[in-house]
Amino acid sequence: MATNTVTQRLQEAKHVVVFTGAGASAESGIPTFRDALVGLWERFDPAQFATPEAFRADPSLCWGWYEWRRNKVIHAQPNGAHIAIAELASHVPRLTVVTQNVDDLHERAGNQDVIHLHGSLHSPKCIDCGIAHTLPLPTDALPENGRRIEPPRCTACNGYVRPGVVWFGEMLPEDAWSAGLAAAEECDVFLSIGTSGSVYPAAELPLRALGHGATVVHINPERFDISSQEHFLEGAASVMMQKLLRESFGDLPA
Ligand code: NAD
Ligand code: ZN
DSSP, X not given: OOOHHHHHHHHHOSOEEEEEOTHHHHTTTOOOTTGGGSSGGGGSOXXXXXXXXXXXXXXXXXXXXXXXXXXXXXXXXXXXXHHHHHHHTTTSSOEEEEEOOOSOHHHHHXXXXXXXXXXXXXXXXXXXTOOBOOXXXXXXXXXXXXXXXXXXXXXXXXXXXXXXEOOTTSOOOHHHHHHHHHHHHHOSEEEEESOOSOSXXXXXXXXXXXXXXXXXXXXXXSOOOOOTTSEEXXXXXXXXXXXXXXXXXXXXXX
């Protein structure tokens, strides 16, 4: 249930931060980290694809997995949560969207200047020299799940092209991290939506916001422990965000 406190803080807020994790895209059919274990890929741990060493050890297996994910995103549509978050921008003086997601569903719902802490599936680059590479749109349906795909080669140095996502052990893009941190420390309301809070340093942001006096609200269908100062809205992101918007501003997303 959206509490009176949360709706009141949202109505009074000058700067709202929306911080999303994989759960915000789950209702668009994009598997969360855990869900990705289901299916033909179940014999692989997605975390095993999330290091430069894993990519170098078996580039085709790793690239095939990311191509499968990129195609899933291209065929997906923003869900009610993305739409409500975009709608929120018209109700508050300032909205900053900070995401751990590597899809572009916030942008496609209408949010501008989304801060991508973990990069994007749509911005691949050379693993050796770092030059950006443009990928063609897929010409057919989803590639077969579990298929190996040879990665393209860099036009400058002939190295393999790798996904433009942040892997374990890699630094977050400096601009994105400092902008996300500044927004967390400056906002009045911090909505943390669909994240397990297990990937650091991103998971520090709600704590930073709380430490700087923001009202911190977690939206998740699975309850987890929070401090007595934080709020928990239990439910799916689309349902809870639309409800919060309606109760705070008497409006429904278009
Ligand atoms: P996670 O998979 O660790 O956690 C997902 C969270 O979403 C869980 O707490 C789950 O209970 C919750 N959830 C599931 N369905 C939901 C719904 N309908 N509404 C609201 N919440 C829901 O994901 P994470 O915390 O984002 O961290 C994992 C990492 O994996 C991230 O760094 C991210 O970059 C990456 N990832 C990204 C995508 C994407 O871009 N869509 C997908 C999978 C993983
Ligand atoms: Zn190169």
